[in-house]
Structure formats: C-alpha cells, structure tokens
Amino acid sequence: MIPFPLLSFIIFWPLAGGLFVLAFWRYPKAARRIALAVALVEVILVASLFSLDLHLNGTDGWLLREDFSWIPQYGVRYSLGLDGINLTLVSLSALLGVMSILASWKQISERVAVFHVMLLFSQTAVMGVFLATDLFLFYLFWEMQLLPMLFLIGIWGHEKRIYAALKFFLFNIAGGLLMLAALIGIYLVHGRQTGDYTFALSHLMQAKPAPMLEMWLYSAFLLAFAIKIPIFPLHGWLPDAHTEAPTAGSIILAGLLLKTGAYALLRIAIPLFPVASHRFMPLLLILGLVGIVYASLVALGQKDMKRLVAYSSIGHMGLIVLALAVWDSLTLSGAVLQMVNHGLTTAALFMMVGMLDERFHTRTLADFGGLWKSMPRFSAFFLLFAMASLGLPGLNNFVSEFLILVGVFRAHPLVGSLAFCSIVFTLIYVLKLVQDTLAGPIKHQHCRDISPRELAILLTLSLLVIGIGLCPQPILTLLQDPVQRLIDQTGAMPLPGTNLMPAK
Amino acid sequence: MQTEWFSLLPLIILATGGSVIFCLGAFLRRQESTALLFGLAVVTCLASGGSAVSFRNLPGQLSGLLAIDVFSSFYTVLFATITLITLLLSYQYAKNRGFFGDEFLGIILFAAAGMVLIAASIHWLPFFLGLEMVSISLYVLIAMRRGDSLAIEAAVKYFTMGAVASAFVVFGIAMLYGATGTLDIMKSLDVGGHVDNRFLLLFGLCLILVGLCFKISLVPFHLWTPDVYQGAPAPITAFLATGTKVALLSMFVRLAVYGGDSVGAVFAPAVWIMAALTMVVGNITALAQTQIKRLLAYSSIAQMGYMMMALLAFKHQGPAAVIFYSVVYAFTDLGAFGTVGLLSPNNSDRDAIADYKGLGYAQPAKAALLTLCVFSLAGLPTTAGFIGKFVLFRAALDANFIGLAMIGILMAILSLYFYLNIVVVLYMRPAEKTTALKTTGNEAILACFLIATIIFSLGLFPSFTLTVIEQIVDHISNP
Amino acid sequence: MKTALITLLIAPLLGALYQIVFGNRSPRRLAEVVSCAVILVSFVMATVAFFLPGQQETIVLGHWITVDTFSATMDIHCDSLAAIMALMVTFVSLLITIYSVSYMSHDHDYARYFAYLNLFVFFMLVIVLADNLLFLFLGWEGVGFCSYALIGFRYEALANARAGRKAFLLTRIGDIGLGIAISLFFVTCHTLSITAINAQATSLSAGAAMTLGFLLLWSATGKSAQLPLLVWLPDAMAGPTPVSALIHAATMVTAGVYLLIRLFPVISQAPEVLLAIASVGTATALFAACAAMVQRDIKRVLAYSTISQVGYMFLAIGVGDIIGSMFHLLTHAFFKSLLFLSAGAVIHALHDERDITKMGESVRRHLPAVFIVFLAGSLALGGVPPAAGFFSKGRILLATLQHGGMAYKAIWVCATFTALLTTLYTFRLFFMVFTGKPAVPRKSGIRAVPQLMEWVLWPLALFALFAGFLNLPHLQAGGGWLAGYLAGTPGAVADLHATPSLEWAVENGDSLLALGGLILAYFLYGPKNILGWRTLDASARKATTWLFSGFGLDRLYEIFWVTPYEKISQFLWHTVDETFLDQGLLRVTNLFPLLANTLQGFSSGILSTSIKMLLFGFAAFLIFLAV
C-alpha cells in the first residue's frame, strides 16, 4: 500500500491551485479569493504535518519520506524527505504564501489572476527545494523558483523593473548552471566509484572526489548558494530586485528565496563536500562578518526604505553564513531559526513599507515623518518589527542571533566578539529607519491607519514574533535531531583557534 | 523478399502521398481542393508514422542500402510528426499568403521522405539521394511565396551554398569509395582496415564533414543560416531548421558510432574546436540580434554546438544524448518558429523583436507557447530543454570534456539574456500598437497543443523516450 | 512567596499589555488607574518579599532556550539584594507613575506613555530579579528600549527622537559587552545562572575573570552613563521629566551598578578590574561634577549630577564595598528622583522653562512646597549632614580611604574634591532656581502645580532626608541596619572595621566640606550675588562653554565616530557597491554586446563571403588533417 503522498501534495497543491486560479483570469476578485483559499488550504496541509507523530523516526532520520523512480536511465528519483529543519521552513513558506497574497490585496490591480498564479507557483518551487532529497529534483525546483519571481518583478514591479528582473535572473541562473555542472560532476564521481549512478543526496555524500576536484565542485555549489543567500560581494542583484519588486514579490524573495540558499548550503553543499567546505570555512566566516558590517553600513546611507530593508536582509543573512561557517549545534539551530525569524520580520517590514507605498506612492525616507501621529497603530507595529529586526530580547530575532553569536564566540572568540559589535551597526540603521518615518513633524496629514486586513496580517506576524521570542523551544527541539544528524554526517569541523582560555 | 518491401512502407507512403497530391492537384481546382489535399497530406504523415511504429521490429535490410530497424523507425516517426506539425502550422499561414497548394504539400512530403531516407541509409547512395531530396525540396519551399524579396534572397543563398556543400559531400563520398572500395557507410569508415589509403579516406571524410557541418550550420559554415531562416516563411523555417538538422544529426550519430575510436581520434580535436566556436559564436552573435527569426537562427546554431559537444562523448552515452536533444530541439524550434508564424500579420512575418511588445496579453496562448519554447531552448527546468541540456552536459562531462562543458555552461548563461529578452518584450513592455490577427485555425491550435505537450512530457517524464533512444543506439552500435 | 514574586514581576507587564491592547479606547481615568494599580500591586508584593523570611529563593518561570548544553531559563532569584532593590524600584515607580498621571494630563498619547512606563518597570524588575544572565539581558535591553521610546516620546521634535536614538545606541554599545560576557560565561562556566556563576567564581582562571570583569565594566558604563559612554544621559533629558526621574536617575542608570554588585564575586577575582572600576567611577564623578557646575538647563544639571553620583557607586564597588554602593544607590534613588520631580514641577509651573538663569525669588514665592522639598533634596545630594547623601557618600569615602594602595589614595583625593564640587553645584542650582533675581529676564508667568504632583514629593523628601538612617555609621551607634540586611549578599563586607578615630575624622571632614561648599555656593551664587558668578554664567566664556558641552566629548564622538561612520557608509554605498561592484559588473557584461557586434560583422549577408568562409573552413580542416 502506498501511503498518501502528503509531501507531494503539499508541493503541488499550490501549483494545481494556481492553474485553477488561471481559469478565472477574467474575474480578478474571484481569482484573488480563490488564491487566498488555496494558500490557506496549503497552511492547513502543512499544519497537518504537525499532527503526525514527529518523533516516529522513519528511515534514516526522516520524519516522512516519499521515494519513487523517475528517470531510471540516469538514476534520478523523485524523492522527498521531511525532517525538523525543512518542516520549520515549509511552515514558514506556507505562512508567507498567505501573507503575500494578503499583502497584495489592494496593491495589485492588473493581471490579478496571473499574479496570484505566480505567487502560488513560486510557493510550489520553494516547497520543492526544501523537501527534495534527490539532487536532480532539487535542482529542478531550484531553477523553477526563478521563473515566477522573474515575472513578479518584471511585470508588476516599479520603474526599473525589467533591469532588476533580468539582473536577478541572470545572477541566479549563472550560479545555478555552474552548480548543475558540479552536480553532474559529483554524480559521475560517485557513479564511477561505486557503479551506482544516483542523485540521492544520502548516497552522493559517500562519494570521495579527489581533493582538488572536490574544491572545484564545492566552489560551484557554494557560488550558486552564495548568490542566492546572498553572500557579500555577490549581493548586487538583491537591492535592485527588492526595490523594484511588488510587495508580495519582496516577501517571497526575502522570506523564502534567500532561505533556500542558506538551506541548500546547510543541507547540500556542506554535507556533500565536508573536506572542501572545511577548508572554505574561514572564507565564509570572513565573508559573513564583512557582509554584516558592510550591509549595515550601506543600509544606513539608503534613501529608499525598501532598499534599506533589502540591505538589512543581506546583513541578517550574513549572520546565517557566519553560523554555517562555525557548524556546531548551537549555530546550526540558530541559523535555521534565524531563517524563520528573518523571514517573518523582513516580510513584515517589506509589507509595511508596501503599505506606506500604497498610501503615499513613495518610499523615499525623506518624504516621511510623524507617522506616530497619523497612523499610530501602524507605527506601533512598525516599531515592533524594527525592534525585532535589531534583535531586541524577547522578540524572535534575538533568540536566533544570540544562539549564533554564542556559538561563533565559543568557536572563535575574536570573530564572535566582532559579530557582537556588529549588533550596533544594525541598530544604527534600524533606528534611522524608525526615526525618519515615525518621528519628526508630520508630513502627511490625512491618511488612514491600517485596515482590518492589514491588522490581521500584522497581528499574526507580531504574535509569531513575540511568540518565538519568548518561547522558541518547540522549534529548537524540532531542530535538535536533524542538526545533530548533519553534524554527525560531516563530522565536527573545529576551526583552528578553538582552545579558549580553559577553566582553572 | 516480402518483408523487405513491407518494411519500406513508411517511405513508400510518404513518396506516394506526395505524388498522389501532385496528381490530384493537376485535376482539382485550387480553391476547392485545399482541405482535401491537406487532409490527404496529414493522413499520409499519420500513416507513414503509424506504419513505422508497427513495423519497427522487422529486421529489414534493403540490399545493403537501407536499414529498416528501430533506429530508422524512430526517426521515421519523428519526421512524420515534424512534418505533420509543420503542415498543421502552415495550413492557414500558407493559405493566407496564397502559396498553399498541391506543390507545397507534395514537396513537403518529398522532403520528409528524403529525411527518412537519410536516417535509414547505411549506404552512401541513399544517403546522398535523401540529402538531395531534402535540399532540392527546400530550395523550392523557401521560395514558395511569390514576390517575397527576402524569401528569394534566402532561396538563392541556400541554393548556392547548398549546392556547393552537396558537391563537397559527393566528392567526399567518391574519395571514400576510392580509398575503400565500398559505399557501405560502416565499412567505408574503417580507417584501420585501409592503412594504405588512409589519407584519401580521411580526405574524403573531411569533405563529407564539411558538407554535413554546413547543413547543420556549425561555425564557420554557418553564415547562410541566419539569412535563410530569416528570409524563409516562418513555418518553412520551422521545417527547415528542425527536419534537415535532425536528419543530418542522425547521420552524425551513425558516423560517430560506426567510426568509433579510429575516426574519433582523428576528428575529435577538430570537432572540439568547431563545437566550442559554434557555441561561442552562436550565442554571442545572438546577443546582437533584433530580429526574432535571426535570433532563433543563431540560437539554433548554438544548439548544434551543444550537440557536437555531446557527440564527442560517443563512448559515454553521447549518441543517445544527441538523439534525445535533437528530438527536444526539433519540437522546441518547431514551436518557436511556428508561433512566430502564427503571431505574424498577413503581409509579412513579425520579425522585429520590438514588435512583440505586449503580445503576451493580446495573444496569451501563442505567446505562452513561444515563451515555453524559449525557456526550453534556454534549458530551464520542467521543459524538455532542461533534460536535454542535462543529458548533453552529462555525456560531455562523463567523457572528461570539462573545458568544453565549461564553455557550454558559460555560453548557456549568456544565452539566457537574449532568450529572456523575448519574454521581457512579450510580457513586460507595454504594447505600442495592436494589430488584429486573424483567428487561428483549429489545426494550428492542435499543433501548439501537441508541441506544448511534447515539451512538457519530455521535460517531466523523459524516461520512456530515453529508453527507446538507448535501444536504438544500442541497435546501431551492435548490428 | 512564589506567588508574590511572580505577581511582582508580572503585574507591570499585564499593565503594559492592557495599555497596548485597550489603551486609547478605554476611558482615560481607567487607563491611569490601571497603570498605577499594577505598580501598586508590585510594590505591595515587593514589600511582602522584603519582609518575608527565607528570602533566598529561585523560581523557574519557564524554559526559554535550550540547545545542546546551552540553556537559558526564565528564572528569578530573590535574595536580600534583589528584594531591597525591587522594593526601591517599585516604590519610586509607584510615586512617579502617580506623578505622571498629573504630569501627562494634557497629553493625548497617554496610553503609549503608560504602556512604556509599565513595560519599563517590568523590564527593570527583570534585571533586578533575574537569575539567568540571558533573562537579565532581556530586561537589560528592554529597559534600554523603553528608555529610547520614552526619551523620544514627544516625537514631533526631531531633537527628542535623536536624543532617544543616541541613548539607545550608546547603551547598546555597552550591551555588547554584556553579550560577550554572557557568551564567555557560557564558555567558561557552562551555565548562565548568576548564583551558579557566583558559586564557582573562585575557580575561574585569572585571565577569564579579568576579561569577564572588564566586559561587565564595559556593559555597566553604557547603561550607567560612565566614561566614556556618558554623553547620552544629558541629552536624554529631552524626555518627559517623570521619565528622567525614574529611568535616568533612580533606576535604569543604576542597573549597571546593580549588575556589578550582582556579579561582584566574579569581579572581585580581578584586582585590576576593581581598580579600573574605581578609576572610571571617580573620573566620571569628577568629570560630571565639573560639567554640572556650568549647566544652565535645570535637568541637565541634575543629569550630570546623576552621572557623578553613579560614579560614586562605581567607586564603592571598586573599593570592594558593595554595601556602600548599594546604600548610595538607594539614597540617590530617593533624593535624585525627588529633585527631578520637583524640577519637573518647577518646569511645569514656568511653562516649560528650563533655564535656571531665568529663575529666582519668584519661583519660591509661588511654589513654597516645591521649594521645601527641593531644599531637602539638595541637602541630601550636597551631602549636608544629616541628610541621606551625607551618610552614603561618607561610607564610600571612608571605604576608599581605608583601601590600600597609592592609586586608591589618589582616587580618594579626587572623590573628596568631587564631594566639594557636588555641594557647590547642588546649591548653585538651588540658589539660582529659588533665590535672587533672575540673571536673564523671563517672559512667561508662573502657574500653580497640581496637587497630585506636589503630594508625591513629600514621601520622597522624607526619604531623602532620613534614608541615611538606614545605615548609620558606628559613630552614631546606628549599627548599620542595611549592612546587616545585605550581609548575605555574595562578596558583601558588612562592616568596614574602621577605627573610630578615622571614622570621626572622615565624618567631620565630610561635614566641613559640605558646609564649606554650601557657604561657597552662597557667596558665589547666592541671592546677593556677592562674587557675581551668578550673572557671569549666563554669558558664555571659553572655559565654561567647554565644560558646558561636557568637555566637548560629544564633539569628539562627532569627529571620530559619527562623521567617519557616515562617510564610510556613503563610500561603501556609492563607491564600493554602486560604482565598483555594480557598475563594474555592468561594464564587464557590456563587453559581450561589443563582442557580439564584432562577430556580427562576419555574417555580412554577402554570398561570396559566405562561400569563401565555407572554403576557408574546408581549408582549415585540410590543414588540420595534414598536421
């Protein structure tokens, strides 16, 4: 008996729903509602995962697994696996799917159906990336993510949308295709060594390419994921993409697509090439740190709110890179949690910038001021999410950031201390953002405060932000086993200089 | 022998169909007979393809000239489908432009017969006949539309250069024959067996290769391609770009498999260079194009480069990869050129890319197919093109052509820019003026649907096709 | 006991939640009552905790973060130190919240104000009660946030918002120290529980202890506005006056001191750190006292004096006398909040006039009650016996003198001199506000102070005058009740064991110093304006301007930190990000169209060229074959 393929259902439900929405292309209102319904059902589907017995250890540590033959000629299988790490991220995706639809309720008035189709498609792709355990399948979804986003930016974006869309696409596809070559490389290496030509991640981990080759292969993977994350010098596409994308696009982009990069690095690149990645760790460490500081500094100079938030994303992702570079249980748990947290807070910030854009048709910081007066409820939420984003204890980002920082500090006191200092850099630009918008003399007298729909979105997110901030343990418990498994698979990666001053 | 003739049925059907249409055309009045003739041509294609499927396992050899086996059956079906789709796509197009008639249909069927001949031949003679059948038919087809200066120019260029190329091929065959004393393709490639005449043999092969490379437009023999593709009417371009090339690629596969290491060792470096040049020049020149058919022409040049790359890996499933990709390429380009034809207004083809602004919304279905084809050409996942690219690069990397594969990957990245540009124009730039198009006939919609289905099914479930291809490659490698 | 502690902690949080959720929609009176009531509940519970025996108790409120060996729980540990601190915090908060009701009566945004205020009390209590360092960190950053929000409460003026930002930023620079310290505690002690850390403090290696000590000092300097991170506090006076009284005088700024006291067993492992703490404290005290001498804004004078007094608390820790530090912390909380609140009353009465050169005789006549309580506060701050400040400061000076080492002797000299300055600037303030003619004529009139505001001042005045009796020196046969109460605190030295003669000498010296200061102030700034400095202050001189701006520390930060930071930001954005990375890449990609155009030249569309190309290809083939 084949058990009900719940994972596949979760992946393809938005796609199917999207096609259904497409049928309503003449009726924008209906399309919008149906899309929302589809996304809500997706949330229910994902929620149903939690009703499963999550400690029922399936085969090799997966909570849930699906595995079918697909292209036997090349050893490609359709195999999905669910564990704590991707369960968390899948939940985030489902949630942000709904959020993005709600966020664009009023903003998108042209080609509504297609817009929602694109949103739902990208959800399918992201779910696929998170759940795939066959690298070929993974790659398929990995590239698939780009297309809906290309259209989202290119069709519904702002003035320079085409430039931004192409830039986004070309940056990412460049990394992707090089990764494809490396993927085929490791596949061939494994095939030659064992005679078993397969793309299964768990098998490919056994491959032992020659050291030099491993370095090259890892670099290709790293490049692809680093572009997506994005790691410091490769971030050029991100600010433009965010600035030009519609709100929902930014939410998906920052909330989900960037996460796929970090997730893939965590789940695929490093376990696949432990030796090479170990040698690259110092580089990641430095780039992560530089990225945080650099992004924070550049963010300070921004005049466009969305660009500012975009750069803040780079900084936050830098922290995740730092976490991955240390690779121990603290930082990895922190990294995954940070993915979720960053997804929530950045999505919220983008959404709120979108709300302002909707009302005032500008995102320039200089055009704002005194919003406390005219939009007090909005301002309260804005302050909350800004505080979350700068890592105020009690709110979600703090937990993950602190876990990462402690972990980094434990492994590398100096880098850890520097990373701690970078908190201040974050603070500077976040406060600037808050101050320039909320404080000062009123620039816009008449504007409506948040509507019930917006309140619902923001309330949900803020409850999560506070909830995770105060009670992150369920998620952390969920992450414990898979993170340990990852570390076991690769072996610990002690960096030079870990001997701290020993206790007397 | 009874069975031998029987197994020739697909070829006979095509040729007979063409002749019958010619004859009927002489008796029937033009206006009234179009539907009938068209139906006949369609039935011919279906019958030919169907018979090829049903006789695929007959071990037929026609006096050492033709091998009617799974390999040729596969290609027969492929050509029948390509021809069928071409017919479906061009029916209304040609009618609107006044060149639809018995000669159009008949010549297409003859060309199809020529293609089948090429794929089935194990002897140089039928190969040459097939090649000429295809070429001569196409000279005519290109110039079919009267009074079209671009088409005339295209025909003149294609004819002149095609004739030169044919001469090269024939002279090459003569040299081979002179060196080996046989016209059997496999035997004539036996370099090891003819050490005395080695140079003559290689000289002959060299001449043949020049001709073949010209036909599939590898750099530096590619210069005719953009002009001809641009000048010919779009459905004809579709036929020309897919049918001929697929047929000749089948020959390349045969040569690679038959020639094996001995020939490979001599020609591999040259092919390496040509493949690299083709990928680089094709993709980079495409960047500068402002005409969509020209752009697709350069893109098709580049695709040939990818295939040559895989062909080099003839010991590492390269032939299978090439065959698979040629199938993918055929349907993708058919779709691309076909939609260009469908999107064109009546007087001329819609060629300037800028004219596609906003068509994504004015003509959603056709634009979607064009987009799909473009994505497939670019090798984006879930389309056939992705699996195709994957098998090509897999083969090349397996055979350790890492440098070439890297060039290919880099060029593939580059190529995305111009592919995306089409999509950008279709969907992201506002329309300046809208031209009303005639409603598309059902047959063209059917063709579009077929193409989309094939592209998706090859992209998502390539397993069946891959199995078949493995079988046929296996069949010709171990006769 | 458990219930009491939990209620103590949770009540303000519930109050804040109430304000956030119902806030502006509930009747104003209800909101005010709720916010006062929750603090009252807290206060009552704190009293219970204070008086109940068997205080050493740790209560786990919940598990927060557990990953691997890293574990942070939300647990509170109530010992005598925490209990007395909690009592003080809730008491002062209660009075100030009541005061605020009146003070904010014309503000429409009261819900936000009370929400922040209640939230602040909650976070402050978290600091006071937390046993787990990370939980403490929650409160630590929380109060920083509330302080930020309250300083910038009147957001319409950008200056207020800027002051808030500055405060948040500088305290957060300090917080980094605490963050790193927490990490280091985790790495070295494998626990974040303060009690557990204190228990194994002696087993820390010298290096670790020193690093930790300096990190804690770093974090404390930020929160407690010590050198070099003190510049935010004077600016923080932009906030409403009750906020200044509560956060920037009584409670939050002393959090740094409290932290050091809490973790004193660790700090005391490293003598270098103690010396550093003492030096920082003394230097800050002297520095701020000098700056306070010339300020013209009534709140800024008080702000600098706060900095200066907190410096004394640091000094006390530095010489190992945490009871003295705690003593001064408590008395300071009373008299400084008193001073702030009465200053607030004055400002209120004068229609938001803060310039002391514009005040004088008339203020006293119109506000006699305020005059009296202000005098009480001034006596306490100036250390005039027998007001509270005299005893607490006296104990610190005595402890310093007793501590060995030349460095400490020098520190003692400085501290004593600072005590003189303290009296001087306190009474300068007093005389200029309440006596004589205004040096600069004032335009606005004087209005009455609401009853509620005045009423609140009296209990504080009482404490300001008599809190010193909590811990009378031996000489007065007081026996040191506070010292006894706090004796159980880890690292506490209840009795200084000073010889009676030394004690006598110091006590009398201090008295003389204070009286001398008072008299000097009378001559310099008194109503008669005998030496004429009173009017001189109004005109800017070079030296005073320099002092006025807090030794130009702000300017230094401007030159060496803010401006470069902004320049770097602009440089990175425009030069690195846009020009180098972005445009650079664009330029590289622009090569391809160029190349494309070149290649396009080959396909000229001329037939003979094409044929020649074909032949050329053939030739190349042949050549290749030949080779």
Next chain:
Amino acid sequence: MIVSYGEVLGLAVCLFFMGMICVATRRNLIMILIGVEIMLNASGIAFVGAALRWRSLDGQAFVLFLMAVAAAEVAVGLALIVYAHRHTGTINGDKYNLMKG
C-alpha cells in the same frame, strides 16, 4: 589499364578544385552553378575511376544517380535564378544582401 587510379584521382581533384575556385571567385549565380556542376562532375570521374579500381559496380551506379540528381539540381537552380532575376533584375549573387547581421 592505361591510366591508373591515381591519375584519375588527380584529374578529379584538379577538376574539383577548379570548380571550387570558380565558385569562390565568381559573383554571377549562373557561373557559380556551373562551378558546382564542375565539382559534381569531378566526383563523377572519381567515382568511375574508383569503380574501375575496385572492379565494383557501385561507383558506376552512383554516377548514374549523380547525374540525375545534378540535373534536378540544375533544373531547380536555374528556375530559381531566373525567378530571382525576374524579381530583382540581377544575377549577381552579392547583390542579394537585404539581410545581414
């Protein structure tokens, strides 16, 4: 045998290259066509010579087909050239350059 295969081959190659040179140098479409014919006929000679060398009929048969094909090609080609000439007024191949790039 009077002439060896080598000599025939030499002749064929010479003819082929002559045709090739004709193709390469002439602009006139008809001359190019003639050049191609020369090349094709060179192949015919080579085939016949080789058939004699190997004493097999294959080559001879090929020549027969070759002639037919060449005739067809010329027929179509000439028709095309005439048609083109009627339309454009020139048979200079290089004048056909509406399309380039």
